[in-house]
Amino acid sequence: MRERDELDVAVKTVRALETGIADNVELIELGEAEGDEEIVRDAENALVELKNTARRTQIETLLSGEVDGNDCYVEIHSGAGGTESQDWANMLLRMYTRWAERRKMKVETIEMHDGEEAGIKSATILVKGHNAYGWMKTESGVHRLVRISPYDSAARRHTSFSSVWVYPVVDDSIDIEIREADLKIDTYRASGAGGQHVNTTDSAIRITHIPSGIIVACQQERSQHKNRATAMNMLKARLYEMELQKREEAAMAQSASKTDIGWGHQIRSYVLQPYQMVKDLRTGVESGQPSVVLDGDLDDFMEAALAQRVGVATDVAAEE
Template sequence: MRAEAQASADQITAATQLLRRFLDWDRALKRMDELNDAAEDPTLWDNPKAAKALMRERGRLEEAIGATRKIEKELADTIELMEMAEAEGDDGLVEEAVTALEQLAERAEKDKVAALLAGEADSNNAYIEVHAGAGGTESQDWAEMLQRMYTRWAERRGMKVEVIDHHAGEQAGIKSATLLIKGENAYGYAKTESGVHRLVRISPYDSSARRHTSFSSVWVYPEIDDSIEVEINESDLRIDTYRASGAGGQHVNTTDSAVRITHIPTNIVVASQSGRSQHKNKAEALNMLKARLYEAELQRREEEANATNATKTDIGWGHQIRSYVLQPYQLVKDLRTGVTSTAPGDVLDGDLDKFMAAALSQRVTGEKVEIEDDDVE
């Protein structure tokens, strides 16, 4: 088999093996039989909420199993066709088979990512919080660059972006901001971005043109819908009001319409100032709090599921996940997966898909990447 064809075949095989591992193939087939039996139960729709959840799970699992089987069959058929063509000396048919394998490899990667977005809340909208780290104007400018990066990423995918909360920096940038990304699988993709992001560049705010390192933190959690129940005791909340800041129209800075809610048991703090009324901002902040508590529960479950995996990577708040170097050279490097880009301008303009896809895959494999200090300094 030609080298390019072998490379495509290896890529396809790796994708299907990852899918089988992710699905826990034998368990998935057994679960599919159980769901099919349950779907035929005439009493299923006596509980519409449970029925919808079952049908959603069935649909996701059926699609993932079907896609995996289809790719494996097409791979086997194409390899068989290529071997016959090579044996007969039919170069034209060999070329067709090589092209078919390359196209199948592309589709396998897309199907792999789609199947990996089968988590409980992956299809939901996503909140993205960006917080500047220590460092004043430098880190605040970096935080605003990250806010723009996620806005551009969402726009590239045809998603809508709402600014829920925004706190401007003293001289430039932002202290913090919260975005609501609305679109299919917004949380499934964006959840891989939680962590600390590091920027190395020649500072535009340093008259001596020295190189600076800045840090900002990103936190991603899903917007929850009516199918997800999260109970909150009013006695556990501290609710503060303040005047909104930033863009927003004539109502800004005229009334104490912005709302900040602190969940005392967990010390989770959320805020909203996008609405024109205190009532609307309180409702939005409560939704955000429920989403944060739900995300914490999802993370707890994932940690329990991976408790026996010695190579499990840290995915929590405060863990540095990516380095963006603009000076003295141009490089973006993901410190979890080793994926790199020599076009940081494109990445900062929202070209994040390959980083997200690799991080999704790594959550299945659990493989850690060793990064030498010289790679990111």
Template sequence: MQERQKLESAINGYLKAKQDLEDSIELIELGEMEDDADVIKDAEDTLHALLKTISRQQIETMLSGEADGMDCYIEVHSGAGGTESQDWASMMLRMYTRWAEKAGFKVDVLEVTAGEEAGIKAATIMVKGENAYGWAKTESGVHRLVRISPFDSQARRHTSFSSVWVYPVIDDTIDIEINESDCRIDTYRASGAGGQHVNTTDSAVRITHHPTGIVVQCQNERSQHKNRAQAWDMLRARLYERELQIREDKASAEAASKTDIGWGHQIRSYVLQPYQLVKDLRTGVESTSPQDVLDGALTPYMEAALAQRAYGTEGEDQVEDLV
């Protein structure tokens, strides 16, 4: 049923765009015959809006990967730099939450580890909606912020780093075997809001998978059992995403060697001082309005990264045309 709904949505979107195009052309012809500038302007406005819709639909045709249609987890981790990078991590958490809400997705906060003075050390959210993982998957990597630090009494410019990890929420049709003897389960008291119960019981759960070094944690529920179940689901999803990444690297080893994403290999820079610019270092897409980007205007960056994946390094012209 999910596959059918997805196909129906794509077909209906195409048919509606086709009808809107034909109607707009007829209106323009009618407006020219009757010399009615208002009719022509309305039709042209419809065509401009239709162009954006078609561009988005064209990008969505690239979301045909094995896990692209699934919900996703987004993890944000602060880098070295203490309070400054922790504040940057909290800004990024807000940015992805705003992006998801604007895209019509539902957001559940699963875990937040607060910083000592401000910001967060780490956080995990679940984004629910059609193609959530397909859209967000290219955001994994290191993000750099340059700004005048609000925590520096001398108002000096600071550079901060935070990392993002995106992986799909897998359903029951995908079987991931996990040997429980390979895992360590820790319980601890949750931090942040939640009332007296949260602060007096060990309801939060952390699972460490020793063979891969993957660590997941959940504290959004009051019940330790519910948090434990959610943490196991997150671990299964991380292992599944890891397998997908291994397959992709094997299939495109040459491309993977050119796009290494690790600590110190940032994918995007956000500069607030001495000038204002957000630039993606993979695709070259940039914006001179960082506040809009920090308020969730990430779709152009995601579209360009998806197009680059689809067309490869030889498709820079196609990427530019799409964006």
């Protein structure tokens, strides 16, 4: 049913593009015949929007990975730097939430640790929507912020770092063996909002997978049992994503044009002072409006990073 729905959306999108192009070309001809410049201008603007839609749709058709169509978890961790870094992590959390809302996706908070004064130390959200992982996977890496810190009484410029990790939700049809002996399970009291029960009982769960060193945590539910089930699903997803990454790196290594896609590397800089600029260090895509980008306008950056990844993967396939 999911595959049928995806195909239905693809067909409807193509038909809408065809209809939009035909209608606006006809409007331009009509406007020129009647000398109505406003009709011509509106139709031309509509064609530009259709072109952008066609470009986005073309890239989306390249989301053919095993789990590109799945929902995804997004983990955000503040780097060294105290309150400034924690505030930056919170800004990233807001940015991705706004991006998801723009695309009519749902966002659920799985786990969050507040900062001492402001911001967050870490957070995990679940993004639910069509091709959520396919789009979001290019956001994994280290994000750098340069600004005059509002938390510095001397108004000095600060550089802060936060890391983002994106991994897909995997369903029960994927068999991943996790041995109980490989797990260390801790319980603790949840922090932040959630009511008296959440904050006074050890309902939050932290699971450490000893062989891989992966740690997942969940404090979403009041029930320790439900939090454990969610954390196990997250661990399963992280282990599966690790295997996907190994396969991708093995394939990319065959290409001389391989780019560094390591999840732990800096991928983007957001400069608010002394000038205004957001620059993706992998693709070179820039924006002179960081406030707009931080409000969730990430499509240009995601499209370029995705096209680059797919382009390299295509080169590998051609050589094979």
